Amino acid sequence: MIVDDHEVVRRGIAEVIDRTEGMSVVAEAGSVAEGIRRANLVRPQVMLVDLQLPDGTGIDLMSSLRDTLPDTRAIVLTSFDDDDALAAALQAGAAAYVLKSVRGAEIADVIRSVSAGRTLLDERTVTRRRAGHDDPTEDLTPSERKVLDLIGEGMSNREIAERLGVAEKTVKNHITSLLSKMGLQRRTQAAAWVAGHKRSAWRAESGD
Structure with a gap:
């Protein structure tokens, strides 16, 4: 309704x-x-x-x-x-x-x-x-964290499902849940977050 x-x-x-x-x-x-x-x-x-x-x-x-x-x-x-x-x-x-x-x-x-x-x-x-x-991923489950990482690698839902050995529907459910927990609306925002997080980590390691 x-x-x-x-x-x-x-x-x-x-x-x-x-x-x-x-x-x-x-x-x-x-x-x-x-x-x-x-x-x-x-x-x-x-x-x-x-x-x-x-x-x-x-x-x-x-x-x-x-x-x-x-x-x-x-x-x-x-x-x-x-x-x-x-x-x-x-x-x-x-x-x-x-x-x-x-x-x-x-x-x-x-x-x-x-x-x-x-x-x-x-x-x-x-x-x-x-x-x-500071950490919007704090409440993610281990499976949701894996899906988030693979989104950051540019994988589609089907590719993520094949990599993790689960149904594509399961991947979609994980994405819906992780977006909600992170306060995001779209998977492109999640991909951008991963990219930004990795850049920050690289800068910290390199001393920049």
Whole structure:
């Protein structure tokens, strides 16, 4: 289910989802009140929620539905890269926080991960972002670190899957998770981070 007050945005997201195997849009809404009513009717597995709505916020919507739809998982899809909003979304029970600048394929990956039960943001992520933590990879799993290194080498998802001996879908899930933990939106940003980190390490070793 998609809750956004801009019809063009809803239509664009719906097209991406409907083209993705195994996914379909069961309802749309443009306000908190409409979202509550329709969600209780269709009981969606996953709900994409904008933060700014005409009669309230996406936080209000998620909070209102937590008791009546405990199995519905929420993804905040917003234009605001704001730490306070991120913390509020976490408190309201959101499983992921995604900026609208994200690519369509990445939205599908996030939906797939969240519907499978994964949570792509946590209290440590919020705390680290607020503190401006020096190491955004601190919370990565060993597998996610390997995938990050291979992204830095310029490998595609298929090449990474072959190198690690796992399914390409597994690689996509790792990438979705590591991007969220690092506070990034695209794999190109992850590649740039690896490149910059390696340059810094080389300079430190060479004494420059």
